[in-house]
Amino acid sequence: MQRLGYLKLKHKPGLLARLGITQQRLVQMMHNFPIIQKLKPLLNKLGLFKLTKKIPKPSFENIDVANSKAYAVGFGGQIYIKQGKDYEEVKKRITEALCKIRDPNTGKRVVKRVHTRDELFPNNPKAPDLVVECPNYDAVGFLGYNTLLNTNPIKSGTHKLDGVYVASGAVFNGIKPKKQNITNIAPTILKLYNLQNTTSKIDGESII
Incomplete structure (x- = not known):
């Protein structure tokens, strides 16, 4: 979005960031060389880990939201x-740019699909x-850990659409297991405790 001119920062990136040296890239590089892990005690004594405080990390606080x-x-x-006369154009250009991103190692698309708010949250402004x-x-973004060297790399991800729900008790007798929507959980809990839904904004319906 910064390349498209839509994202503005409060402060310009420092020298390390301009050179492409970020904590994320250093962590990736370190994990490509297992011998670094064996030298970890020595590197710690040399004060290498103190440098992590000087390595730039992406921060939401540096985003100039107003501009x-x-x-x-x-x-x-x-x-x-942001809402404006070019809202639809901005949304379209960002979507197209994201769908063009390719994994440099596999050549495959990094983004499978870009969903709109009207598609997922039609009643939530x-x-x-x-x-x-x-x-x-x-997940696209951070690696999921904050240290420069780590012996157990973590591949971060997001939640999948399908999950598992477990329920027991007499009120569920006779109810055949079937695929449910997560929005049905809240109305079901309200009914279990004999609480009345006082708002029409809640999604889903009770399964009992």
Whole structure:
């Protein structure tokens, strides 16, 4: 979004960031050389880990929200776009740019699909305007850990659409297991406790 001119920062990136040296890239590089892990005690004595404080990390606080047309929040690709006469054009250009990103190692697309707010959250004006879905629900962004060297790399991801729910008790007798929507959980809990739904904004319906 910064390349498209939609994202503005409060402060210009430092020298390390301009050279492409970020904590994320250093962690990836370190894990490509297992011998580094064996030298970890020595590197620690030499003060290497103190350098991590000087290595730039992406920060939402550095985003100039007032002068940005679009910005992302979190790991899952929640993108917010400012309302304006060019709203639809900005949304279209961001979507097209995301769908063109390729994994340099495999050549495959990094983004499977870009969902709109009207598609996922039609009645929620506070929801993100775009939500990025990656193949296998991988996450695009940080590696999921803060240390420069780590003996157990973590591949971060997002939540899958399908999950498991477990329920027991007499009230569930006779109810055949079937696929449910997560929005049905809240109405079901309200009914179990004999609580009346006093708002029409709640989604889903009770399964009992």
